[in-house]
Amino acid sequence: MSLTTCTIHVIKRQERVVYLTSELAKTLKVAKARNVTLKLGSKSLYLQLKLLKKSGNQVYLPSYVYTQLRIPRSGTTLIVSDNTELRLGPLIGILTSVSPGNSAPFGSRTEFIRQFMQAGKDKAFYFGFSPRDVNWSQQTVNAVVPSGGGGWVRKVLPLPDVVYNRLPSRKAEKLASMNAFKNRFVRQGIPLFNWSFFDKWDVYNLLEDTDVFKNVPESRINPTPAQMKEMLEKHRFIYLKPTAGSLGIGIYRLTYNPRQGYYARFRRGERNVLLRFKKFESLMSLLNRQSSGLNGYVAQQGIRLIEIDSCPIDFRFHMTKNINNQWVVAAIGAKKAGRGSVTTHVRTGGQLMTPEQVLKEVLGTRAEAVLANAKETAIKLAEAIERNDRHTLGELGFDIGIDQNEHIWMFEANSKPGRSIFKHPALKEQGRRSLQYVFDYCLFLSRFRSRRDS
Ligand SMILES: Nc1ncnc2c1ncn2[C@@H]1O[C@H](COP(=O)(O)OP(=O)(O)O)[C@@H](O)[C@H]1O
Ligand SMILES: [Mg+2]
Known part of the structure; x- marks a missing residue:
């Protein structure tokens, strides 16, 4: 397999021929061939090959060939050869x-x-x-x-x-x-x-029995009142989240304090609400009124996140595959929760920061080591999800928390991650790079790579 860039020109002729400059034909190892198959995506044509004594990587296509192959534009793109098959693209x-x-x-x-x-x-x-x-x-x-x-x-x-x-x-x-x-x-x-959106509960199941299960908070789907009470006693606070939800919509944070009772924090319209209940049953009747018996909800162990000014901080790890089919951390954004908000979404007053800013302030000299550990964990999480999912994954957006003992937790994996962290001026370049990785992964998947790269 040989790969290079080439420039496509259209010529006014009606013949079943492809003209290559001899330099290009040599690079593609087809200089001796009389015929080649030229392909774009699912279309292909069997053509006579003619060489031109010109320098550079030029391809001249008669308009008949150009139209038959439905090539979208002339100009530069990649060309890859496998014996006498030439593919333009990738499409x-x-x-x-x-x-x-x-x-x-x-x-x-x-x-x-x-x-x-x-x-x-x-x-x-x-x-x-x-x-x-x-x-x-x-x-x-x-x-x-x-x-x-x-x-x-x-x-x-x-x-x-x-x-x-x-x-x-x-x-x-x-x-x-x-x-x-x-x-x-x-x-x-x-x-x-990126086969489809993930449900929170599906991801939890995918990670069960993997080495990174210790990095996922304990969770239960459709929790019964008894299970919720037990989780509250064990963890002191839990999150309730719709399994197919996003953007923080429909999320509750429940807290249990043996002396004071139960607290529910959630968003109602444009406001953050905090309610107190003496009895667990009264808390349950609120939840049942609001969210029809918590059907489709996941109850999740609450994580005591690191904080700045008493506001919890979490992180978005934007993961992509690269040209070698390996996971990389393409970008990390830090998000500080708005005052009184259950989540860190910008929509509810959250503030976007860089991880370096946050970790230095909170962890001082430990910042670098903790960040390196979080990156390593994120890669292991991505690999574990991919291993147990049947489909091809190219991108993941992890919502990651670091607790007050520096343990790394993953709350949520998004299979079609949003790009709001890239609005931060310091993350613009990483945003561009993340798209470069996705492009590179397209080259890998479509086999537009030379032998050297594989
Ligand atoms: N178990 C938890 N412990 C502490 N904070 C959490 C927990 N689960 C969620 N959060 C906070 O709520 C935010 C939204 O939760 P997430 O699971 O990402 O749901 P969504 O799909 O709505 O984005 C997280 O980014 C995090 O700040
Ligand atoms: Mg999220």
Whole structure:
């Protein structure tokens, strides 16, 4: 296998030929071949090969070939050879929801997708698409591609080499039809990564019996009143969270104090509420009134987080795979809870900081060692989740806590991590780098690597 970049030019001819400069043909080890198969995504053509005595890595394609292969644009991209098979690309499809109109076809995700497309600019073809844009019988996608001046256009393209799943709706993703849709790619040998949203309870189960189970707080799904009482006595405080929830919505923090009784802290509308109950039964009747018997809720051991100004701090570890299929910590953001808030979300008054800032202030000279340990734990957590999950994972967003004994805890694993930590000016560069890693992982999955890299 040989890999290099090349520049594609279109020529006005109607022949089944591909012209390569002899330098490029030599690099691709096809200089002696008379015919090659040229591929883009799922489309391929058997063509005569002609060499041009010119320098550089140039590919000249007759317009017939260019149109048949449905190449999205001319210019620079990667080319990889395997004997006499030449693949242009990679063709990267971003699966998401597409709205009508072409100024922001991917809604609030448009800017993120635009940035991702920059990561491998000149090294790949990118498009966005939604499930209804795929035509399986034609093996094509009615794709949304960037059009020069910042706008977007539709183009019919081959099926991609790899699918990056950023479907935004938890509900839609749970449908059997969506499962079947995604499986169809996998069955055709097209890798799709970030299979679907995680439920908190699923992740807990995936990690049971692994070496990092000690880093997950004890949890129970659909807890009975007796189980909650027992957890409160054992841990003194617990979190109640919807297993399929996000953004801190529907979360309660319950505290038990043998002399004073029970406290419930939660958010109601725009306000943080703190209620006290003498009896456990009164606490339960509040919860039953608000959250219909805690169906679909996970009760989780509360962790005494490190604090600044009496506000708990937790961390977002943004994990990605790299070109060698290994997990890396691409970025870490620290989040300080808003006063009286149950969670650290910015939405509820949380403040974004850098981990260095926080850890130095809280742990002094221990900061570096604790951060290194947290990174190592995060990688082990990612590896353990991946090992026990059946699907291909390329990204994870961990909500990580450090307790007052410096033990590392993982509250939540997000399989389609948000990018709010990258709003911090000191994390912008890491944000860019995280997308570079995702791009590199696409190269790995689509086999756009040379022998040397493997
Ligand atoms: N067991 C816990 N102990 C201490 N704090 C917690 C615990 N679980 C959650 N939190 C706090 O609440 C936040 C939100 O919880 P999380 O599990 O990430 O739910 P969500 O899906 O709503 O983001 C966490 O980032 C953390 O600050
Ligand atoms: Mg979270």
